[in-house]
Amino acid sequence: MDSIGILGAGAMGSGIAQVAAAAGHDVVVCDNLTIALSKAGKNIQATLKMLVERGKIADAEAYSLFSRIKFTDHMSEFRNCSLVIEAIQEDIEQKQIAFKSMEAIVEETAIIASNTSSLSISAMGAHLRHPERILGVHFFNPAPMMRLVEIIPALQTKPEIVERGKELISSWGKTTVLAKDTPGFIVNRVARPYYGEALRILDEGIANIATIDWAMRDLAGFRMGPFELMDFIGNDINYAVTEVVFQNFYFDPRYKPSFTQKRLVDAHFFGRKTSRGFYDYREGAFWPEPVKDTTLGAEIANRIIAMLINEASDALYWRIASRDDIDLAMTRGVNYPKGLLAWADEIGISVIVEKLDSLYVEYLEDRYRCSPLLRKMQRQGLTFYEK
Ligand SMILES: NC(=O)c1ccc[n+]([C@@H]2O[C@H](COP(=O)([O-])OP(=O)(O)OC[C@H]3O[C@@H](n4cnc5c(N)ncnc54)[C@H](O)[C@@H]3O)[C@@H](O)[C@H]2O)c1
Numbered sequence: 427m428d429s430i431g432i433l434g435a436g437a438m439g440s441g442i443a444q445v446a447a448a449a450g451h452d453v454v455v456c457d458n459l460t461i462a463l464s465k466a467g468k469n470i471q472a473t474l475k476m477l478v479e480r481g482k483i484a485d486a487e488a489y490s491l492f493s494r495i496k497f498t499d500h501m502s503e504f505r506n507c508s509l510v511i512e513a514i515q516e517d518i519e520q521k522q523i524a525f526k527s528m529e530a531i532v533e534e535t536a537i538i539a540s541n542t543s544s545l546s547i548s549a550m551g552a553h554l555r556h557p558e559r560i561l562g563v564h565f566f567n568p569a570p571m572m573r574l575v576e577i578i579p580a581l582q583t584k585p586e587i588v589e590r591g592k593e594l595i596s597s598w599g600k601t602t603v604l605a606k607d608t609p610g611f612i613v614n615r616v617a618r619p620y621y622g623e624a625l626r627i628l629d630e631g632i633a634n635i636a637t638i639d640w641a642m643r644d645l646a647g648f649r650m651g652p653f654e655l656m657d658f659i660g661n662d663i664n665y666a667v668t669e670v671v672f673q674n675f676y677f678d679p680r681y682k683p684s685f686t687q688k689r690l691v692d693a694h695f696f697g698r699k700t701s702r703g704f705y706d707y708r709e710g711a712f713w714p715e716p717v718k719d720t721t722l723g724a725e726i727a728n729r730i731i732a733m734l735i736n737e738a739s740d741a742l743y744w745r746i747a748s749r750d751d752i753d754l755a756m757t758r759g760v761n762y763p764k765g766l767l768a769w770a771d772e773i774g775i776s777v778i779v780e781k782l783d784s785l786y787v788e789y790l791e792d793r794y795r796c797s798p799l800l801r802k803m804q805r806q807g808l809t810f811y812e813k
Contacts, residue, residue, distance in 0.1 A: 427451050428594070431507035431532070433524055435459075435497070438541050439513035440466035441569030444473065447494045448570070449598040454496050454503045463497040470495065473570065504531050509594060511563060513541040521545065522553040529554050537591050539563045543614060544670045547580040547607045557582035561591045564611055565600075566759055574759035575600045576611045601758045603751035609674035612747050612755040614667055616766065618681050619733035621664060624652035625684035633717065633726055635704050640716035641723035646731060647763035653704040657697030661690045661704075679793040680737070731769065732781040736797050738766035742810075743799035749810055767810040770800075779804045 430446040432439045435457035443466070447453045457463050474488040483491075496503065504510050510528050514520060521540060528538055539561045540550055551557035562578025575595050579588045592602050605611040610618070624638050633641070639651020656664045665687050672681040690696075690703060697703030705713060738752050747755065753765025770778055779800050786794040803809070 428508040429454065429506050431456065431504035431510035431528075433457075433501070433504075433510065433512045433528065434514035435462045435466035436513065436515075437567060438565060438569060439511075440469055441567065442511055442513060442541065442565055443495055444470050444491075444570050445565075445598050445600070447491045450494075452494050452496070454498060454507060456498050456501050456503060458499055460499055463499065467495075467497055501527055502531055504528060505533075507532055507536060509537045509539060509591070511539045511541055516542060516544065518545050518549060521550055525550055525553055525560075529556070535559075537561055537587055539591065541565055543611075544609065544667060544674070547578050548582060551580040551582040558584040559587050561587055562605075562607065562611070563591060563595060564605075566613070572759065573599075573601050574613070574755060575602050576605045576613065576755065576759075577602050578605050578607050578611055580607055601754060603747060603755045605751070605755075606744075606746045608744075608746055610667070610671045612741060612752060613759040615671060615746070616734065616737045616741055616752065616756060617760055618668060618671060619730060619737055620648075620652050621656055621668065621687075622681065622684065623730045623733045625686055627726055627729065628653075629684060629686055633722060634714050636714040636716040637718075637722065638726055640718060641726040642730060645720070645723045646727040649761050649763075652730075656687070657703035657705055657707075660696045660699055661687055662696045665691045679791060680795075682793065728781060729785065731773070732778050732785075733794075735766050735770045735773075735778050736782055736800065739770065739797040739799045742767065743797050771809040771811055771813075775800060775803045775809065 427450055429452045431454045432443045433456050435455050439455060443453045443455045455463065455466060471492060474492060477483045478485050478488050510532055512521060512524055514524055521542065525538060532538070534556060537559050538554065540547060541563060543564060547560060547562040551560035554560055557580065560580045561583055564576035564578065566572035566574055577588065577592050596602050603612060609615065627633055627638055628635060635653040639653050642648045642651045650658065665683060668681060668683045672683055675681055694700055695702040698707055701707045741747060741752055742749055749767055753767050756762040757765055779796055782794055782796040
């Protein structure tokens, strides 16, 4: 079986190492900080112990899985790896340096991959001698739990490399989707309105955080409301992703970040991890009550869902991914209750177009422009899926 190399033993690197070892591979995890390596080892062991206690895996299986992972601070240990996945911090210069060093070690046939969530894979390939073997493999956090992996070929990537990478990661029990090398790939782009439109509704004083969360959870069927989800992800991380997507889309107003969230970040109100975010998680703190008005709730849910569908339709229109992969990405990657394009058919393309147009007429902002694909489908009476 292929040996897999992972560079960076942080949250993502250690999770991906566990996934690859669970699939039977020998895994080499390399980090330049020995403390990060020992922490990663302890975290994986703690996860395996929990899985054994819950009866998910046998003791012997946990033992052999862990024994397949080698922790090292020498990148030269990657020499026999047929796939190396870089999972160091999100810094293009650091990543480019790391790629050059990895390429000098691995064989010419090895795939060199990055787990970046926002950087250009083509820009990483530009620094390789053989850029045709660069690939984006975007796992979600926590990697052992989340089923989705976005596969992103760079401009330079050879089709065989994409196929090999996709096949290998699918054999680890993951659902893979193919995405174009564009900001946010599929999930981090299509999900933006879930946060952005909720923040806008809050900022306009239409409803408070508890009411918006209630509408999206209890009426629309999402697992978490936008504000509890932003607090869970961390406002620092969520805000940074929005900012990167906004900048990389040449300041398209559709992705404009919110001052409200920026101020929370400024104050270090990151969410659950700092005990304060949109909600206050300190002992005995006051929590706002939702206004359970179903007319207001439906208005909130319809507005956010229309904006999400618009984003998913635009991703299809601009060929970022296929219809099925866009729907799979949102249901498997972020647990949406339905694929957004299937949801559009269910609601009715005309209803979505009219909702977007009414927002556009109200605000006269480019943010609310309807995707050309939706408008064309409405005109021709088409649906995303056959009826
Ligand atoms: N955390 C998430 O939710 C998440 C989700 C998907 C993708 N990502 C992406 O995955 C990557 C890693 O994220 P993370 O959250 O695991 O980061 P992290 O900060 O937890 O871990 C990064 C690790 O890389 C090590 N490192 C840094 N430079 C190195 C080098 N030159 N050589 C060897 N080791 C080095 C650090 O010591 C650290 O242990 C980033 O590109 C991030 O954008 C993160």
